[in-house]
Amino acid sequence: MPVNAFETLGMSPEYDINLDTLSNHYLERQRLVHPDRFISKPSEEKLYAQQHSSYLNQCYQTLKDNISRAEALLDYHKTPFDSAENTIQDPVLLHESMDHREKLMMMDTKEQLYNFKQDIENIIKAVVLEMKNNLDALKDFHKAKKLILRLKYLEKLLTEIKQKEAADS
Amino acid sequence: MSLLQIHEPGKTPQPHEEKSVAIGIDLGTTNSVVGFADEKGVRILSIDGHNLVPSAVGIKDKNFVIGKDALKLRDSNPQDVITSIKRLISSSAKEIPYFNHKIENKEQDAMALVKLEDQILNPVHLSSEILKYLKNKVNDKVENQINQCVITVPAYFPESARVATKDAAKLAGLDVLRLISEPTAAALAYNLDEAKEGYYLVYDLGGGTFDITLLKMSKGVFQVIATGGNTSIGGDDIDFEIAHNFSQNLKDLSQSGQKKLLQISKEAKEFLSQNPDRLWKNGKYKLSYNDLEKLSEKIVSTTIKGVKNTLIDAKITEISDINEIILVGGSTRLPSIKNALKDYFSKEPLCSINPDEVVALGAALQARALTHGSDKLLLDVTPLSLGLETMGGMIEKVIPRNSAIPCSIAQEFTTYQDGQNALSIHVLQGEREMVDQCQSLGKFILKGIPPMSAGMARILVTFTLDADGLLSVTAREKTTGIQQSIHIKPSYGLSHEQMATMLKESYEHAEEDVKQRLLTEACVDAQQILNVLTTALENDRDLLSEAEFDQIRTTSNELAALLEHPALEDRNKVVGVTKNLESLTQEFAERRINKAVNKALKGSEI
Amino acid sequence: MAKKTPITVTQAAADQIRNLLDQRGKPSVGIRVGIRTRGCSGHSYTLEYADDIQPMDEVVDLNGVKILIDPKAILFVLGTEMDFVEEDLENGFKFQNPNEKGRCGCGESFHV
Numbered sequence: 001m002p003v004n005a006f007e008t009l010g011m012s013p014e015y016d017i018n019l020d021t022l023s024n025h026y027l028e029r030q031r032l033v034h035p036d037r038f039i040s041k042p043s044e045e046k047l048y049a050q051q052h053s054s055y056l057n058q059c060y061q062t063l064k065d066n067i068s069r070a071e072a073l074l075d076y077h078k079t080p081f082d083s084a085e086n087t088i089q090d091p092v093l094l095h096e097s098m099d100h101r102e103k104l105m106m107m108d109t110k111e112q113l114y115n116f117k118q119d120i121e122n123i124i125k126a127v128v129l130e131m132k133n134n135l136d137a138l139k140d141f142h143k144a145k146k147l148i149l150r151l152k153y154l155e156k157l158l159t160e161i162k163q164k165e166a167a168d169s
Numbered sequence: 170m171s172l173l174q175i176h177e178p179g180k181t182p183q184p185h186e187e188k189s190v191a192i193g194i195d196l197g198t199t200n201s202v203v204g205f206a207d208e209k210g211v212r213i214l215s216i217d218g219h220n221l222v223p224s225a226v227g228i229k230d231k232n233f234v235i236g237k238d239a240l241k242l243r244d245s246n247p248q249d250v251i252t253s254i255k256r257l258i259s260s261s262a263k264e265i266p267y268f269n270h271k272i273e274n275k276e277q278d279a280m281a282l283v284k285l286e287d288q289i290l291n292p293v294h295l296s297s298e299i300l301k302y303l304k305n306k307v308n309d310k311v312e313n314q315i316n317q318c319v320i321t322v323p324a325y326f327p328e329s330a331r332v333a334t335k336d337a338a339k340l341a342g343l344d345v346l347r348l349i350s351e352p353t354a355a356a357l358a359y360n361l362d363e364a365k366e367g368y369y370l371v372y373d374l375g376g377g378t379f380d381i382t383l384l385k386m387s388k389g390v391f392q393v394i395a396t397g398g399n400t401s402i403g404g405d406d407i408d409f410e411i412a413h414n415f416s417q418n419l420k421d422l423s424q425s426g427q428k429k430l431l432q433i434s435k436e437a438k439e440f441l442s443q444n445p446d447r448l449w450k451n452g453k454y455k456l457s458y459n460d461l462e463k464l465s466e467k468i469v470s471t472t473i474k475g476v477k478n479t480l481i482d483a484k485i486t487e488i489s490d491i492n493e494i495i496l497v498g499g500s501t502r503l504p505s506i507k508n509a510l511k512d513y514f515s516k517e518p519l520c521s522i523n524p525d526e527v528v529a530l531g532a533a534l535q536a537r538a539l540t541h542g543s544d545k546l547l548l549d550v551t552p553l554s555l556g557l558e559t560m561g562g563m564i565e566k567v568i569p570r571n572s573a574i575p576c577s578i579a580q581e582f583t584t585y586q587d588g589q590n591a592l593s594i595h596v597l598q599g600e601r602e603m604v605d606q607c608q609s610l611g612k613f614i615l616k617g618i619p620p621m622s623a624g625m626a627r628i629l630v631t632f633t634l635d636a637d638g639l640l641s642v643t644a645r646e647k648t649t650g651i652q653q654s655i656h657i658k659p660s661y662g663l664s665h666e667q668m669a670t671m672l673k674e675s676y677e678h679a680e681e682d683v684k685q686r687l688l689t690e691a692c693v694d695a696q697q698i699l700n701v702l703t704t705a706l707e708n709d710r711d712l713l714s715e716a717e718f719d720q721i722r723t724t725s726n727e728l729a730a731l732l733e734h735p736a737l738e739d740r741n742k743v744v745g746v747t748k749n750l751e752s753l754t755q756e757f758a759e760r761r762i763n764k765a766v767n768k769a770l771k772g773s774e775i
Numbered sequence: 776m777a778k779k780t781p782i783t784v785t786q787a788a789a790d791q792i793r794n795l796l797d798q799r800g801k802p803s804v805g806i807r808v809g810i811r812t813r814g815c816s817g818h819s820y821t822l823e824y825a826d827d828i829q830p831m832d833e834v835v836d837l838n839g840v841k842i843l844i845d846p847k848a849i850l851f852v853l854g855t856e857m858d859f860v861e862e863d864l865e866n867g868f869k870f871q872n873p874n875e876k877g878r879c880g881c882g883e884s885f886h887v
């Protein structure tokens with residue numbers, strides 16, 4: 001697609017975006033192009049509507065998420081994040097993840113799980129703040145790539161915690 | 170006659186282009202309901218005097234019997250009547266755990282087949298008979314035939330079942346404007362779009378399916394955030410538990426014995442839901458509300474677990490973020506369900522609209538919005554993940570579940586052997602990791618990949634889901650541009666050939682009638698033109714030149730000759746000559762109007 | 776002497792026109808009845824909101840609601856009664872036309 005997600009949804013290319021504005025822009029655009037608006041139109045127009053609507057969905061999905069938004073921004077700055085060259089080589093991150101995993105295995109009470117979840121959510125918040133600083137202010141893309149990796153790992157851990165919580169309750 | 174509407178200046182549509190009318194259909198497991206909305210509001214269209222039409226199909230003396238009559242027939246000929254057809258549409262014969270009718274091909278991984286009288290039938294055909302019945306009954310009451318509709322499906326309905334539902338509608342001669350999910354329809358009926366912005370949870374327990382949908386309301390847009398549920402649990406399972414409680418060896422009973430016991434069990438459930446403080450008795454069987462609660466406990470707790478998982482999917486952490494809980498489906502009348510939800514959410518669930526009618530009302534509102542425009546919009550999601558088989562029987566997810574639709578997602582794949590010149594594309598649906606745990610939707614092979622070393626080819630596979638949630642898959646080798654694509658038809662569903670044959674069969678009898686009707690219409694039109702023309706020529710021949718007159722006369726004579734003994738095949742000829750004559754006389758008609766207007770204006774000036 | 780109006784309008788039709796004009800959300804002088812020489816077998820009526828009065832328009836005033844009749848349509852609607860009918864699944868306006876001799880199957884076009 002020729003236009004990037006930021007442009008499509010009328011957002012300036014920054015990491016620190018207002019999610020309500022994003023959602024409003026997305027809904028405004030979806031109102032115009034959704035196939036439901038073209039139900040009695042010729043099939044060619046219906047197809048355009050479907051393509052436009054699909055692309056809007058894809059862009060919204062990309063910008064809404066803390067990780068894919070960072071990746072989209074790196075694309076925008078022409079220094080794309082390549083997961084193949086960014087496998088875990090960082091000993092600090094490797095140690096952190098092993099440590100968290102061990103903790104999760106040991107947890108058996110609801111309260112422990114809940115507290116652990118809170119801890120991880122706080123770490124995620126901190127990483128997102130750091131990401132903002134590196135992408136928007138410092139433009140340190142190398143550092144941003146490291147943060148993306150850490151964020152990916154933390155999000156996965158959070159999902160696992162929640163799954164364990166649901167299974168136990 | 171058709172009625173006139175007032176339009177904005179210059180915006181009057183051409184004749185036959187007026188906004189069309191569409192109904193909403195809830196094609197339910199137990200009952201089917203038709204709704205209709207206009208500017209006066211939304212209502213259920215009663216059929217044979219009832220709002221609910223039992224989703225039952227029977228055959229008597231080779232004729233289909235639908236609804237109440239089918240249930241009546243069941244009393245005398247249980248083997249010739251089938252209910253809960255929707256359960257057959259959502260899984261293959263092999264996967265159906267228990268069913269109230271013998272399945273002819275129980276061991277096959279194919280669409281289930283049942284026998285009524287001596288006919289073997291598939292669920293698409295059976296569903297189409299119900300839809301046809303509803304359509305005909307509605308059209309009996311109106312002059313302009315309605316053939317457009319919105320049909321609801323469970324949110325958790327897999328791709329294959331959506332395709333099957335659309336096929337059934339096509340067989341019934343219905344044009345489906347949109348498939349929408351039942352819980353979403355229910356939310357539309359509650360007019361939540363005028364309610365407080367925020368999250369709403371729809372809990373839908375029908376006879377044979379369980380759906381959960383989480384919606385978000387903002388700026389007049391209804392977004393489905395997450396869906397969950399289970400296509401194989403429902404209120405019928407509670408009946409089954411009760412029946413099992415009455416008779417431990419239920420499965421050893423005869424088919425009709427089983428049906429009878431299940432019917433009694435259902436009655437017990439319905440009685441106790443209404444009268445929890447009384448004891449239900451029928452012959453040697455009796456049941457108390459406490460018994461019922463115990464027997465339904467497992468199913469209720471399974472559904473509550475489903476609710477929790479859906480909230481996790483949607484990343485909702487605070488239960489208080491949910492504004493309202495909406496109950497849909499007859500089975501939510503069971504008090505223990507209301508109580509379980511009330512306990513979990515600390516909130517009284519909404520159930521002011523009849524849970525059996527709420528879905529059809531919502532479908533009708535959506536049908537109105539689609540045909541007449543609306544300032545509201547519904548954004549739906551796909552309920553199950555879609556992916557491809559990769560090496561070692563693993564699945565690579567291409568579209569994760571709860572992705573907003575329509576959507577189109579492309580992923581690059583490559584070859585794994587040197588010189589590999591073809592790639593098998595196996596499309597699957599489901600949440601599990603391995604191929605044999607998911608539902609296969611179809612396979613195709615991309616051929617003609619130029620020889621390269623392993624991992625060098627770049628094959629772009631694009632999954633496209635339309636707004637109904639129907640999938641098509643395209644594979645393209647990037648260096649050569651070779652491309653293959655398929656519209657997914659489920660492997661156990663109906664093939665295109667089967668569908669074509671069924672359509673042909675359903676048309677065969679109707680074909681003659683349709684041809685005759687078309688011919689009659691064409692002849693009536695032609696005769697009208699000729700009549701008008703005769704009068705016009707009598708009065709205003711002077712408005713035509715000799716050459717014009719001759720041309721018109723030749724063509725009108727030709728048409729008149731055609732009308733003398735028209736055969737079925739002559740229809741196109743009649744239409745063609747009529748058109749000719751219309752265009753030849755268009756100018757004449759305008760001259761006549763001008764003449765008449767001038768005359769009238771002169772008259773009024775005096 | 777009061778001028779004889781070319782068409783009569785039922786109470787139901789007048790009420791509905793008034794409602795629709797109120798709902799239109801922009802000032803209108805009334806509605807315009809027109810005619811179009813296309814259709815499956817001849818001509819069809821058009822009903823549109825009117826933003827202004829054309830010099831040749833015939834004006835029917837119903838207690839403040841103006842119905843403008845396009846000069847080309849006068850002949851066709853002369854002597855008709857404009858009614859508003861509500862049917863089971865449909866509603867709209869209709870002209871009861873004594874001048875009319877035939878209608879096409881769909882009812883949208885007619886001959887005189």
